[in-house]
Amino acid sequence: MSAHRVRPETAVLTRGFDPRLSVGAARPPVYRSSTYVFSSPEAAERAFAAAFGRTEPGVNEVSDLIYARLSHPNAEIVEDQLVPLEPGARAAAVFNSGMAALSTVMLALLQPGSAIVYTLPLYGGTHHLIQHLIKPLGIDAYPVDAGDTMGLTNAIARTSNLRLVLVETPANPTLVMTDIAAASAAIRKRSAPALLAVDNTLLGPAFQHPLNLGADLVIYSATKFLGGFSDLLAGVVMASEVELITRMRHLRSLLGNILQADECWILDSRLSTVSLRMNRQSKNAQRIATRLAEHPAIKRVYYPSLFSDPEQCRIRDAQTDFPGSLITLEFKGGKPAAFDFLRRLTIARNAVSLGGLESLACHPLTTTHSELTPEDLARAGINESMVRISVGTEHWRDLLDDFLSALSG
Numbered sequence: 001m002s003a004h005r006v007r008p009e010t011a012v013l014t015r016g017f018d019p020r021l022s023v024g025a026a027r028p029p030v031y032r033s034s035t036y037v038f039s040s041p042e043a044a045e046r047a048f049a050a051a052f053g054r055t056e057p058g059v060n061e062v063s064d065l066i067y068a069r070l071s072h073p074n075a076e077i078v079e080d081q082l083v084p085l086e087p088g089a090r091a092a093a094v095f096n097s098g099m100a101a102l103s104t105v106m107l108a109l110l111q112p113g114s115a116i117v118y119t120l121p122l123y124g125g126t127h128h129l130i131q132h133l134i135k136p137l138g139i140d141a142y143p144v145d146a147g148d149t150m151g152l153t154n155a156i157a158r159t160s161n162l163r164l165v166l167v168e169t170p171a172n173p174t175l176v177m178t179d180i181a182a183a184s185a186a187i188r189k190r191s192a193p194a195l196l197a198v199d200n201t202l203l204g205p206a207f208q209h210p211l212n213l214g215a216d217l218v219i220y221s222a223t224k225f226l227g228g229f230s231d232l233l234a235g236v237v238m239a240s241e242v243e244l245i246t247r248m249r250h251l252r253s254l255l256g257n258i259l260q261a262d263e264c265w266i267l268d269s270r271l272s273t274v275s276l277r278m279n280r281q282s283k284n285a286q287r288i289a290t291r292l293a294e295h296p297a298i299k300r301v302y303y304p305s306l307f308s309d310p311e312q313c314r315i316r317d318a319q320t321d322f323p324g325s326l327i328t329l330e331f332k333g334g335k336p337a338a339f340d341f342l343r344r345l346t347i348a349r350n351a352v353s354l355g356g357l358e359s360l361a362c363h364p365l366t367t368t369h370s371e372l373t374p375e376d377l378a379r380a381g382i383n384e385s386m387v388r389i390s391v392g393t394e395h396w397r398d399l400l401d402d403f404l405s406a407l408s409g
Contacts, residue, residue: 008084012271016080030265031073036065053250070253074264081271082226082236086204086218088211089238091245093252094264098201098221099125100257101235103133105197105217108251109164112138117155118166119146119178121380123221124369126168126199145379146171147312149179156186156194167215168199169208169319173328173364173388174381175302177315184214195244201225202354206278207322211240224355228270228277232263277357277393281325285391288400289327297337297407299385302328325391326354328364335384338363342387344406347399354390359399361389 006014017028038044047064049055051071057063065071075094082092095101106129110116118130120143130141142159144152146169156165165187169178180198187194197217198210201224210218220226222234239245252258259267289303304323307313316323331337341361342350348359352367362368365377365384372380391399 008087009272009275011084012081015084016077028074028077028265028268030261032261033072034068036067038064051253053246068261069256069258071249071258072261072264074261074268075258078259078264078268078271081268082238085271085274086211086238087209088240089218090240091242092236092238093245093248094222094259094267095235095237095252096257096259096263097233098219098223098235099129100255101219101221101237102126102199103129104248104251104255104257105219105237106130106134106164106166107255108247109195110134110137110139111163114161114163115140115142115159116164116166117142117144117152117159117162119144119152119168119171120376121146121171121174121176121369121372121382122166122168123172123199123201124364124371126166127369127376128371143376143379146174146176146178147315149182149311149315152178152183153186156183156190162190162192162194165194165196166199167196168202170202170304170324170326171380172202173302173326173368173386175202175304175326175328176381177304177312177320179315180210180213180215180319188214202326203320203324206275207282207324208320211238213319216241217244222267223353225278226270226274226355227267228274228356230353230356230358230360232266234259234263234267278325279322280393281391282322284393284396284399285325285327285389286323287396288391288403291400292327292329292403295404295407297332298329299332300330302330327389327391329387329389330383331385331387333385335363335365338385338387340409341403341406344409345402346405347394347402348389348392354388356390357393359390359392359394361387364388 043064047066050057050063079092083089135141144155167178184196195216198215200218201221218238220236222236237248289301293301304316348361351360352362
């Protein structure tokens with residue numbers, strides 16, 4: 001059955017792998033080879049020419065594999081099976097972490113004298129990457145407040161030598177949403193080309209589809225919801241333009257940050273359950289957020305279904321399907337109350353990361369976003385009273401009891 005004729009839930013289990021090539025194995029095995037035998041000297045010549053962009057593969061041509069730093073069977077399988085999960089995607093590239101995916105995108109698209117516009121807040125590691133690697137290379141970087149549609153539109157229009165716009169939506173950890181379609185429209189109005197990349201880690205691919213909204217690239221820390229079990233590091237970049245992914249793969253072969261075979265195999269085994277897990281987590285989170293919003297110790301609950309700002313509600317309704325599993329609490333008692341809450345948890349774990357089956361909670365200002373300056377923290381709306389919760393697949397009533405108990409002391 002042709003993959004394009006079936007739905008994503010089926011395609012992710014049926015495309016990209018031929019059991020006849022693996023002694024009839026029903027699911028892909030792990031291929032740990034570092035180097036591969038060529039079918040002929042001519043095939044080797046052709047493979048190198050294709051791998052380094054000196055020639056384009058013919059229609060339906062499958063080049064011989066060369067060396068695992070460039071590609072390997074497990075990478076090719078999982079990349080092919082990732083594509084149907086992201087509406088609008090035609091190609092994917094896997095990396096050994098989300099930060100590897102982000103840094104490869106930036107290094108592939110930016111050069112000295114060019115500029116990047118990005119939304120704030122970003123994940124702390126991404127912000128650190130821009131400040132301490134990208135800017136020192138002679139690349140201009142301009143932050144825009146997440147959710148400020150007019151500010152982002154103006155920055156895109158006015159920034160000279162703009163090459164990349166990076167949007168993280170919802171923003172981590174405030175969950176402020178940025179209008180992807182508006183950013184895309186602003187870029188298309190420019191006379192000079194620029195690309196829109198969306199970090200879709202917090203909602204996608206189940207609940208938000210950036211490529212269908214006009215994004216050129218969608219980026220994931222696959223460590224989170226795509227992997228889902230907090231037991232591997234991985235990153236993914238997907239695009240509707242195959243040439244963009246080819247550029248990422250070429251740079252990946254130089255940087256050596258391809259995802260290794262074992263991790264590709266693990267990630268591949270998780271893809272068919274992404275929607276199942278994310279739907280359960282989102283339903284849990286929505287029930288919990290609604291109840292915690294009523295608690296007298298809580299100053300504010302940040303959660304998409306609880307938005308009150310009309311513009312945020314408009315963006316949410318236009319570009320997301322469900323509110324997701326991230327909740328940020330702001331405590332009336334400040335940092336002491338936030339730390340006491342984390343100390344008293346018995347089911348949820350005090351740990352960074354998100355998107356796993358187990359619930360996790362952390363204090364962003366002193367952990368994930370501790371590298372931001374006081375000025376950037378204030379601008380992003382991140383304060384010492386906040387705790388970010390990644391809701392897992394446990395029974396929601398047990399989690400709610402755990403949170404209420406931690407709140408009461």
